[in-house]
Amino acid sequence: SYVLTQPPSVSVAPGQTARITCGGNNIGSKSVHWYQHKAGQAPVLVVYDDSDRPSGIPERFSGSNSGNTATLTITRVEAGDEADYYCQVYDSTSDHFVFGTGTTVTVL
């Protein structure tokens, strides 16, 4: 089955840039979506189709995808960005939807 690997944690100071990677075999050939999940709340889509933002998501959130790695970048990090972040793809080979292992972003 298709596996997406993320670093367990990323720490960043307020105002700095956080980069969260998502590794998968030839992930660059797939559309990658990213979700923010705060405890006790519904997950929120923050980036879709590699680099597009839903309405209402700040421009500080951006994404890229190439080769074997997709990346979610959060610029000018704020305390409210503290959350778990998950990448996700659709694997057509298995007809399964796959979430990454998740990354906890901590704002120092």
Add this chain to the structure above:
Amino acid sequence: QVHLVESGGGVVQAGKSRRLSCAASGFFFSSYAMHWVRQAPGKGLEWLAVISDDGSKNSYSDSVKGRFTISRDNSKDTLYLQMNSLTSDDTAVYFCSKVDGESIFDSWGQGTLVTVSS
């Protein structure tokens, strides 16, 4: 505005069954595929199942295939997850999600907690 509300969670004995519901509003329910996703304590998000807009097609993760059944009633704008032969590994918060396009989980409910007791 899209609104998804899960219900049916609670404490259930190992080996027993439970049916979850997801009431949808704010969009044309019968036009969208729907998913169930869960999060076990201390773990990440795990995709479980998808059902097509008209209910004619579905797909399951290997971890629940043969035990869980996804279904929908478009006349009631409601999604279901029938869970059988539950084990402690099924203890989790269960979310329903609406899909946009092929694979974008664009709206989620708040989740309902299922605790399987041994």
